[in-house]
Amino acid sequence: SQQGEEDPQALSIQEGENATMNCSYKTSINNLQWYRQNSGRGLVHLILIRSNEREKHSGRLRVTLDTSKKSSSLLITASRAADTASYFCATAALLQGAQKLVFGQGTRLTINP
Amino acid sequence: KAGVTQTPRYLIKTRGQQVTLSCSPISGHRSVSWYQQTPGQGLQFLFEYFSETQRNKGNFPGRFSGRQFSNSRSEMNVSTLELGDSALYLCASSLISSGVGPDTQYFGPGTRLTVL
Numbered sequence: 225s226q227q228g229e230e231d232p233q234a235l236s237i238q239e240g241e242n243a244t245m246n247c248s249y250k251t252s253i254n255n256l257q258w259y260r261q262n263s264g265r266g267l268v269h270l271i272l273i274r275s276n277e278r279e280k281h282s283g284r285l286r287v288t289l290d291t292s293k294k295s296s297s298l299l300i301t302a303s304r305a306a307d308t309a310s311y312f313c314a315t316a317a318l319l320q321g322a323q324k325l326v327f328g329q330g331t332r333l334t335i336n337p
Numbered sequence: 338k339a340g341v342t343q344t345p346r347y348l349i350k351t352r353g354q355q356v357t358l359s360c361s362p363i364s365g366h367r368s369v370s371w372y373q374q375t376p377g378q379g380l381q382f383l384f385e386y387f388s389e390t391q392r393n394k395g396n397f398p399g400r401f402s403g404r405q406f407s408n409s410r411s412e413m414n415v416s417t418l419e420l421g422d423s424a425l426y427l428c429a430s431s432l433i434s435s436g437v438g439p440d441t442q443y444f445g446p447g448t449r450l451t452v453l
Contacts, residue, residue: 264425266427267427267444272440272441322393330380
């Protein structure tokens with residue numbers, strides 16, 4: 225199964241509301257990264273949080289990391305229509321003897337005007 | 338700085354053919370990784386190259402191969418194409434490959450491969 229699993233798979237909210245996406249993983253990690261992908265295009269890096277950090281902010285984005293629960297959350301405040309996209313968490317970990325970045329299945333976020 | 342570029346952007350091939358995709362990383366980036374994205378399997382890691390050497394490899398058959406040149410540009414090749422190889426192939430470059438965990442990946446727009 226996936227190293228990183230996201231919840232929910234899809235989220236639809238009204239513009240201006242906050243959106244929260246969660247990511248759970250199985251093994252110890254070096255860092256956890258969040259990416260955004262607009263339909264059928266490349267991924268854009270949002271935030272990287274290291275295993276010894278608990279929270280990071282970037283503009284309207286807030287990421288938390290709880291290594292004891294092996295989980296992370298991405299909060300987007302005051303959502304805008306342009307935030308409509310798929311959001312992926314990616315865990316950087318030692319797997320099968322090599323450092324790898326493993327992506328979750330993503331959360332599809334729709335912001336309704 | 339120019340971003341990661343991938344060529345071609347779209348490609349249509351038939352079963353049994355082979356294909357070569359190209360990726361030019363951000364200037365100064367020495368690590369290049371390739372991913373396959375499909376609706377069913379999501380984003381899957383193919384391989385990573387650093388300084389012309391393959392450092393990591395995902396769980397793909399030997400039909401998938403790659404290489405990196407001295408200028409860090411990378412190519413991936415898929416031989417004997419199958420219908421299931423239809424996907425968006427993404428290339429990503431990174432400034433370092435520190436060995437303590439993959440750093441921020443900068444993705445290209447992808448090559449959409451359709452196998453008929």
